[in-house]
Amino acid sequence: MKKQILSMLLCSLILAMIVSACGGNGNQKQSSSSQQSSGSEVSSKPLKIHYLTAKQMSDGAVQTLVDLANEYKKEHPDFELEVESISDRPAYLQKIKILASSNELPDWFDADPEPFFEDLVEKGLVQNIEEVYQEIGVADKFFKVSTDYPRSDDGSLYLITWNANVEYFWYNKDLFAQAGVTPPTTFDEFLQVSEQLKSHGITPISIHGKDFWPLLRYMAFIPFRMEGNDYLDKLRKGEAKMADPAGIKAAEFVQTLGLNYFNEGWSNADYNTSLELFLGGKAAMYYMGTWQVKDMVDENMNLLPHIGYFKMPKLSDNDKTTVNDFFANSGIGTAVRKDAYTPEMRDFLQFLFTRYADKALYEYHVIPSIQPTIKDDLPQIYKDILNDIHNVQTYAKVWDVRLDPETNDTIGRESTALALGLLTPEEFAKRMDEAIAQNAPKYFSN
Amino acid sequence: MKTAAFRYGSRILLYAMVMVFVIVQVYPIFWVIASSLKTPEEVARNAPYSFPHSFYFENYINMLQNSRIPLYFLNSSLVAVFTLLLTILLGAPAAYAIEKLRFRGNTKVMAFFLLGIMIPIFVSLLPMFQIYNALGLRNTYLSLVLPQVGFSLPLCIYLYCGFMRYVPNSLMESAYLDGAGPFLVFRKIIFPMSRNTTITIITFNFIFIWNEFTFANTFMTSSRMKTLPLGLNDFVGLYGYTDWGATYAAIAVTIIPTLVLYFILNKSVIEGMAAGAVKG
């Protein structure tokens, strides 16, 4: 009797497996690319967009999109926007790379203008966004940085952006007053300020090492001041070397900071920890982008009284870039698969772009990539940020996006070792140059 | 002769050690639950080992609203059950054939399986992905079950063989004399006897299947099909900012049923084993 039950159980389980296998299969087919238009009908054809995003579902930009999609659906019942979110960046990247290598890219997917994406562009897999903007007529409504940052090397644009960010040094006014320092305007002053803070028992800088990009910003500052974006552009191809003066200076700067002025245990701190260290008044300075501004403001969206900010200091009077040139970006962009761009999608995008900016800013407190209408009661800090975004001339390019993925892996590892004093700047430069020499030819064959 | 005091003292020491281990092993779950009841400010500002000020249930609400943890739990469970079932269903008979049915080439087959013990499961990630794509098998339970079964089989067969080697052939021979075929012998005699091994295999593999992340991330594109480890990542933000409160709530919610289940299963399993020992 028991055995009969057992064998029946087994059979039903196996049956369930088969059914779920088929069921899952069916679902997958449903959510695949939007259908081709079959003729010239007056009514809109069904449009289903599968959007694989690297942002969280609760991210302001994503919420805005979902809201607007629901609005659009009311007029267009055949429309569907399905958002799939993988917010852990490495997991997201791994997924998209595997999808790409099997020709299974979703209709919309997030990407940065980095070498892997450039490969996709080269293969003609993604839609040219510049053309899209021109078709719809919204090109000039975007902030300059939102259309420039995601451009490829050759100036072509293949990514839609949803945010606009600038990056500042946020600082704690109370702690500064305690140590008797004022915001630095040069990097020498920056080091002096840090030293002064330290001598008063205050942790000068809060940074998290679990992600590599914050440290790479500190690495990027000095070369950006010395040579603008040229250094990075040449470095990634191996035409400039880490052992050049700009590179060595950068390495020395990073090492000085790492050994003396970062929060203790920074190399293993995660994003939340370093943010909290600053917000909790335990560190004086914190370099972060304006996507985090919601934590620096009170309920009325005004900047908290004890928090201030200063922009990237200058190196000397011979800088190639001015104080109005610093890091600004537009967050991760969204690419559209070439064969998914249909007239229906264009219509949706048109609707989207007209409504996006104001909704994003006023309802979700996200700084949008399209210029919003500035209402009078918009808090000052937001006005200032929008102003800065508008005025940025040359924005610094981000190292971990421009370097090829293999070198990226190496620099993350080695820069942490450098900042912990495990390598000398010269050794660091040597390793990086070797890595670039090995990897660059595979990615930058021009 | 040991004095009563000595025996009493060593008893105390024994229980003290037991409690030390209990504290050490229990600390994570206590920590997770305590942290899940803290407000975000408490999580950020107070020492990590402090108690929450009061019971803050927002995390649990957030978690249930913003993600489908119960669904992920179900998916993980299904994958685990199918994988374990299939592993045993395929592995035990294979081991039986290799060890007891003495056919030509059985050592070669055994060695062939043993190759697999050492192979890291990543090796099959890319090839499997391409195969599944071609067969349209992505987003199915099968896509996770198959590779995990494949990689659990070597150890499973190794363990069963190890056990069956010591089962006296006389047992089988008397059954044959009674007219039983090999499958019947396996089902009624050998398999029940290898209960210990079965439990070992289930225990060992369950943990790895339950925690498996890489394959699920690659093969499951639909939110509906995510497994638990994948779902826990739902709370990691864009630039790295993680909603730890919700994550802890999710973890707390999923540990409890697993432990309860384990508790129940364990009782019957141990009783079975102890009973087997008495029979000798």
Add this chain to the structure above:
Amino acid sequence: MAIRRIIEPWLFVLPALVVYIFTVIIPIFWSFTFSLYEWNGIGDMKFVGIDNYMRMFRDNVFLTAFKNNLIFTGLGTVVQIVIGMIMAILLLSIRWFQNLIKVVYFIPCVISSMAICQIFSKMLSVNPEGVVNALLGAVGLDSLKAAFLSDPDLTLIIVTLVDAYKFCAIYMVIYYAAFISISKDIIEASIIDGCNGWKQYRYIRFPLIRGIVFITVVMLVSGTLKGFDVSYILTNGGPGASSELVSTYMYKVTFNSVNYGYGSAMAVFMVVECLLVVSLLRKLIAQADTED
């Protein structure tokens, strides 16, 4: 009848073989093929022969990872066996709540690696101060306070111990089950012969479960040579490459750097390495068995 006798065993083995070949063997050959090329998934595949292997043996990070992995395996295996054994013996010796305590001991296994690593990360942190540093301060050992996870000399040991912590209860369960299945007659006979307490363990119980212990050695070695979770999540292999393991490096090369060829070469290396180690182990075990 004779034919049936030949076919029958194969029927038992066939399903397992099919799944195994499909999911394990074919991918290995596939990977081996990849390892001879340079490919980033969407570009062209470029044949490079054994270049990837040559590169591997000159790659500092890889060699460090290999060395780390050996330490991780050696230390981890010993720790997990010892702790697992201790816990099993403790379980055997108590009279009440055995089942409950067993489940409690099993808790770390069931908690996701993400949670365990987060917990330890917070425990070992220095800013904000975690439990470990707070305790050190409380007993006056201030000088030992440190940012443990930023110290390249300590990270590997920490990763090994956390990994052991998470999985040791598995072995407790196995040893406990093994002890319980020792026939009560033998135990009783030994007590009558005056063999009690520790002596009983030494002369009766341990020898009788020797086979199981050897098997757990094989399980542990094969498991730790492939170790991934804790290193990846807790320290990401860092700082530098101080806690990098072979599988984490392979993962990064394959999926972060998208160098499928090089990553596959490492996969093949792992396969060969593990084959050698396990064969060695089995020979040693067989020797020990015959020395009885």
